[in-house]
Each structure stands twice: as C-alpha cells, then as structure tokens.
Amino acid sequence: MGLTISVIGHAAALLWCAVSFGAKPYNAAPIDALPVDIISATEFSQMTAGSKTAPKTAPPKALVEKVAEAKPVDNPAAKVTEKPEIVSAFAPEPKPEPEAKPEPKPKEAEKKVAPAKPDPIAEALKKDEAKKPEPKKQEAKVPAPPKKPPPPQQKFDPKQIEQRLALLDKREAQRHAATGDVLNPTVGLGTSTGTAPRLSQNEIDALRARLRECWNLPAGAQDAKDLNVEVRIMLRQDGSLSADPTVLNRSANPFFQVAAESALRAVRTCAPFSFLPIAKYEAWKDIEINFDPQYMFRS
Amino acid sequence: MIERDSTLSPLLLNRRTLLVGAAATTLAGGARPAGAALRLDVTQGNVQPMPIALPDFIGGTPGDMEGGRGVTEVITANLRRSGLFAPIDQAAYIERIANIDVMPRFDDWRPLNAQALVTGRITRQGDGRLKAEFRLWDVFAGQQLMGQQYFSTPDNWRRIAHIISDAVYERLTGEKGYFDTRIVFIDETGPKERRIKRLAIMDQDGAGVRYLTRGDDLVLTPRFSPSTQEITYMAYGQGDPRVYLLNIETGQREIVGNFPGMTFAPRFSPDGQRVIMSLQQGGNANIFVMDLRSKTTTRLTDSPAIDTAPSYSPDGSRICFESDRGGSQQIYLMAAGGGGAQRISFGEGSYSTPVWSPRGDYIAFTKRGRGSFGIGVITPDGKNERLLTEGYHNEGPTWAPNGRVLMFFRDPGGNAGPALFTIDITGRNEQRIPTPSYASDPAWSPLLS
Numbered sequence: 149m150g151l152t153i154s155v156i157g158h159a160a161a162l163l164w165c166a167v168s169f170g171a172k173p174y175n176a177a178p179i180d181a182l183p184v185d186i187i188s189a190t191e192f193s194q195m196t197a198g199s200k201t202a203p204k205t206a207p208p209k210a211l212v213e214k215v216a217e218a219k220p221v222d223n224p225a226a227k228v229t230e231k232p233e234i235v236s237a238f239a240p241e242p243k244p245e246p247e248a249k250p251e252p253k254p255k256e257a258e259k260k261v262a263p264a265k266p267d268p269i270a271e272a273l274k275k276d277e278a279k280k281p282e283p284k285k286q287e288a289k290v291p292a293p294p295k296k297p298p299p300p301q302q303k304f305d306p307k308q309i310e311q312r313l314a315l316l317d318k319r320e321a322q323r324h325a326a327t328g329d330v331l332n333p334t335v336g337l338g339t340s341t342g343t344a345p346r347l348s349q350n351e352i353d354a355l356r357a358r359l360r361e362c363w364n365l366p367a368g369a370q371d372a373k374d375l376n377v378e379v380r381i382m383l384r385q386d387g388s389l390s391a392d393p394t395v396l397n398r399s400a401n402p403f404f405q406v407a408a409e410s411a412l413r414a415v416r417t418c419a420p421f422s423f424l425p426i427a428k429y430e431a432w433k434d435i436e437i438n439f440d441p442q443y444m445f446r447s
Numbered sequence: 448m449i450e451r452d453s454t455l456s457p458l459l460l461n462r463r464t465l466l467v468g469a470a471a472t473t474l475a476g477g478a479r480p481a482g483a484a485l486r487l488d489v490t491q492g493n494v495q496p497m498p499i500a501l502p503d504f505i506g507g508t509p510g511d512m513e514g515g516r517g518v519t520e521v522i523t524a525n526l527r528r529s530g531l532f533a534p535i536d537q538a539a540y541i542e543r544i545a546n547i548d549v550m551p552r553f554d555d556w557r558p559l560n561a562q563a564l565v566t567g568r569i570t571r572q573g574d575g576r577l578k579a580e581f582r583l584w585d586v587f588a589g590q591q592l593m594g595q596q597y598f599s600t601p602d603n604w605r606r607i608a609h610i611i612s613d614a615v616y617e618r619l620t621g622e623k624g625y626f627d628t629r630i631v632f633i634d635e636t637g638p639k640e641r642r643i644k645r646l647a648i649m650d651q652d653g654a655g656v657r658y659l660t661r662g663d664d665l666v667l668t669p670r671f672s673p674s675t676q677e678i679t680y681m682a683y684g685q686g687d688p689r690v691y692l693l694n695i696e697t698g699q700r701e702i703v704g705n706f707p708g709m710t711f712a713p714r715f716s717p718d719g720q721r722v723i724m725s726l727q728q729g730g731n732a733n734i735f736v737m738d739l740r741s742k743t744t745t746r747l748t749d750s751p752a753i754d755t756a757p758s759y760s761p762d763g764s765r766i767c768f769e770s771d772r773g774g775s776q777q778i779y780l781m782a783a784g785g786g787g788a789q790r791i792s793f794g795e796g797s798y799s800t801p802v803w804s805p806r807g808d809y810i811a812f813t814k815r816g817r818g819s820f821g822i823g824v825i826t827p828d829g830k831n832e833r834l835l836t837e838g839y840h841n842e843g844p845t846w847a848p849n850g851r852v853l854m855f856f857r858d859p860g861g862n863a864g865p866a867l868f869t870i871d872i873t874g875r876n877e878q879r880i881p882t883p884s885y886a887s888d889p890a891w892s893p894l895l896s
Binding site: 360362407412437442 | 485488
C-alpha cells in the first residue's frame, strides 16, 4: 500500500516537473543594447586634460574682480557732516543753483494761497445753508485753512539737501561689477583649453550621424580621390549657425565645386544642432568637419 | 534647332547673399583660419535621392500654361528616373510661383526639405518661336545656382525639357547629363516563332518612337555613330548577314565593306571615321576595321578562335573584345592597331559583349554562368569586377553618354518577350523603359547637343 502511494506520488511529482519545466523554456528577454565606450582611467584623464598642442588663449576675464567685504554699518547721521561731497554719476540733482531760485518759490506760493479763492461750491453751499442757523458759520470758515504757512520743509536749506542725499546713498562710489564670495577664475562655460569640457564620444557620434543623414552625396563623387571637403562652422548656443559655413580646402578635381556645395548644403540643412549639450558650448561652438566620400563606394 | 541664347543673370537682392557667395568661393583657396575646437570626419553620406521641388513652369501668356506644365512633367520624370533626385509632390508646395524674376520665398520651401528648386517660364513669342527660361535655386543657401534661357520651335518643347533636365542634373551632381539623347533598338512584334524585328529610334524616356526599317529583314545590334546622325547594324538580307550603315535623317543605307563571308558586331570608333567589326571565315572570326572615307580595311586579329564584339576605348587607343582563344569566352584588350592581346577577365563562366564606358573607367559585359545571364562592369586593368544585375537572361549593355547608367535588355523567358531596362553603375535604381512592344538590343546615342 505504502509502496503504491509512494510510486503514485513520485510519478505525479515527476509528471508535474516535466510539464511545468518543460512547457516553459528559458525565457531570456533580449535587452536593448546600450553602446558603451570602455576606457581606462589614463585615457579618461587624457581626454579631459586637454591637448598639449592646443593654442594658448588669453586668460579668461574673471567675472568677479573683488571679493565683497562685509563692512560694519556706520551710523549715517553721525558721519554725514564729515563726509566730503559725494561724487556720484547718478546724482546731478543737487547742483543746480542752490541759492537763487528755490527761495522765491515758496514765497510766491504763500502769496498765491493768501487771497482765499471764492469757492463756487462753498458759495452755493452758503446760499443754501444761509437759511439754516448755526452750524454754517464753521463751514463758512472753510476757506481759512489755506492761510496756514507752508510746511517747514519748503524752506530751502542747502545743508539739509546734503544731509538728505547722504541718507540716500551712503556707499562709497564703486564700479558696477558682480560680487561674490569666491573669486571665479574662469568664465562659466569653460575654455577651449585645459580642463575645458569636451564632447563625449557618443555626442560626437550623434553629431556625425546627423551630418551623415543630411549629406546627399554628389553622384560625381563616386570613385573620386581628393574630393574631401573641409567645412568650418560656427555655432550659437542654441545650435544654429552664427555665420555662414566656409570651405577651407580646394582641389583641382572638376567635381570639387559640386562636392563643396553638397557639404555646405548638408550643414545648412542640418542646422540647428540643438541636441548638443549647452554646458559644453565651448567645445562645439567652432567645428571643422571633413566630408570625405572616398570610403563610400568601396565594394 | 535649339539655341541657347544667354545666361540669366543671377538675382542678387541683398548684399549679404552676395558676400556669402563671394566668401564661399574666395575662402576656398584662402588661408586656413586656425583653431577650431572640434574636428570631425564624416565619411558616410546619404545615398538617398536629393529632394527637389519642381513647380510648373509658368506661362508667359495665359495660353502657355499647358506648355509649361508639360515641360515640368518631362523634367520631373527625367530627374526621378535618374534615381538621384526625389521630386517633391506638388500638392505640398506652399508658395505659388507667379514670377520667376523675383527671389522665391525660401522659408516656404525649407519645411518641405527641398534642397533645390527649379522655377521656369515658357513664352510663345511673336515670331512663333518658343522661349524657355529657368532658374535653379539652392534653397538652404538662398542662392541662385544657375539661370538660362533657350529658344526653339514649339514642337521641340520636349527637347528643351531634356536640355533643362541635363543642365539641372549636371549642376547638382557634377556629372554630365544624359537626358537629351536617343535610343535605337530592335522593336519586336508578333508571335515567338515568327517575330518581326524592326529598327526603331526613340527619346531616352521612351517618347517619340519612330521606325527605321519595315521588318522585311532580320536586324540586330544597332550602334550609334558619335555624330548621332548615322547608325550601323547587322541585317540578314538575301544571303549572308551583313553590316549596314544607315543615315537616320535621309534613310540612306549602304553595306559596309565587301567581304566574302558574314560580317557582324559592328561598332563606330570614337571619332566616327571607322567601323570595327567581325568577319567570319570558316570556323573562326577575326576583327577588322574599315575606314569609312578611304574604304580601306585592316585586319587586327589573326587567331584560329572566334574574336568578336570589339569596342574602342574613348580615346581610341585600345580595343576590348571577346575571344574564346583561351577555351571559354573571355574579355581581352589590345592596342588599336592590333597586336598582342591581354586577357582581363578571369572569373567563373564566360564573358561576352564588352563595351567600353565613354568615361573610360569601366568596361561593361554580359556574363553567363550557372544558368543565368548577368550584366557587370570591370575596370580595364581587370580588377573591381562587379555584377549589377543577374537573372534568366540579361544581355547587350550600352552606356549612357555620361558613363553612369547602363541600358540592357532582359528576356524573362516563357512566352513573354524582351524589354529594355536601365541600371545605375552602382547597381541601384533599375528602371524599365517603356516601349510600344517587345524590345531588344538597345544602343544609346551620344548627347544630341
């Protein structure tokens, strides 16, 4: 009995194994290939170190010329009198005739104000309210307030002006340059030498692939030697051409003109190269492309 | 006839265009500005056809509208058939060209990815002649590449269209065109057992077929003279087959030479002064050349084998021919004056009907082997052999005058008959040429103008 159960049990287990494992073959889902450049540490440092033969350029302008110093804030009121006259590019206001004109003006104002203008509305009100008893008298006095002397500020005092200006601009005269915590020796997007960013191999390949798509090979280029065309292009940060591309070489080959035009057409058709990383702009703002058809038709 | 009157002056509407044009040409030789940050080699290009926009030629007067459309259709078909251009569907055009003397709005053509644009005008003039003008534009550079005008009689409008096609083709590819040419071929009608073969001539696009013989004789292997006025061919009349010379314009016909025995496989020399052919005597055939003016003949080969299908190099200094002196049919080269021959084909199978390219760089041949016939090319030094097409039966290659395209005939077997095909020297772009009925043995004329 036990034997039978054992046999049946084992047989069942074996059958299950055969069905379940056999029916599902190993499913190795294909993974999309990801192109990877394998480079050594030395190569990497060489790639990033810049080239020895690169032309020297003038040292880039520093963005910051001076590190800002934290100054103790003075008491403005105390120092105003000691300060010499501030020469400011922006404040020509105080200069015009401090003595002559400003004084008569307030007086005139006073004079004009003095004869209380007959206010038509007030008159009308008077007439209306003449019938009414007491409270009108106060209202009738309304024109009176203009007789008040003008506010004290109107009285011109050159010293006061100086004081006021001093209140407005207490800083030393200085150039308008950015300030920062640290001196920044390089321009933000890197330089074309030294440790400047370089396009990675993949980025160069992308650029090359794009140019390849746009380049309609001239039919006459077949079997042609010395028909490579070197084109120099200048790009803006958005990847568009900042100047018309120029052909750098020439050849006696009769097809050269057509070949050169096809290369220029490729560049113009391709632009803008907006896929180039803006962070490495210095590395691709100026490119020399060698269009060489001679390997195309080897068969 | 067609006169090319003058070159249309380029439209230079602003200084910038002018400067750009000047820079492109002058800088080419100038000093190299130093220090680009990135250098890049592009060694692969696009072999896709170049997109080109061909709006209908406008009519100089309202009555010329139809003519303008016809000319554009012919040019469009020519450029498309060449395989190097992809004419863009007219329905996609944004700008409607109303005047060809102003700059097109390039911004309307760039979204179509049109790299070139052809605008033109057809005008019937007071004296009855037709004036055709056209301008070719580089859309992305915003420049005129060329502009020309032609005068002709109105019934010549097809030739004008072919000449404009050649001009556009040459300006954009750097190669000479081949559209203003004609094809002479054997027109075949009737059932397979009693085929009537007539000599016929047509434009390279299959239009304007005209018959040169009535079909009484069996005709074979017509060849054009460089003057395009005469053809030489072989015909079975009464008795032995003979080589004839026929003037296309006058219809005048004469036998070439007076040999005992059969003459065949004639071909003109590049200067048109001589005809080279084979003469069969007994079991073997040798190559002879005859001077057409002095009628003197010279024997060039003397072998116990069959030497045939001779063809001159474009400079006339050498001759390639087929011979079975080594056992099987192979291609040999010798000097134009005869003498020692050198074998250049060494592949499997047999090689026949060698034809030297007008450019001189290749020799086309028919290769038979393993039950099929193929058309191939080989360089005169015997290297770079390449088969362009292969099948049940392909034969009789003939070169377009620019040495870039080959025409041949293909017989599919069975009850069907042969038809004419063209193929690019790269082996791409095989096209069937429309003919009224079956057709074989094509021969391409040189450029007519």
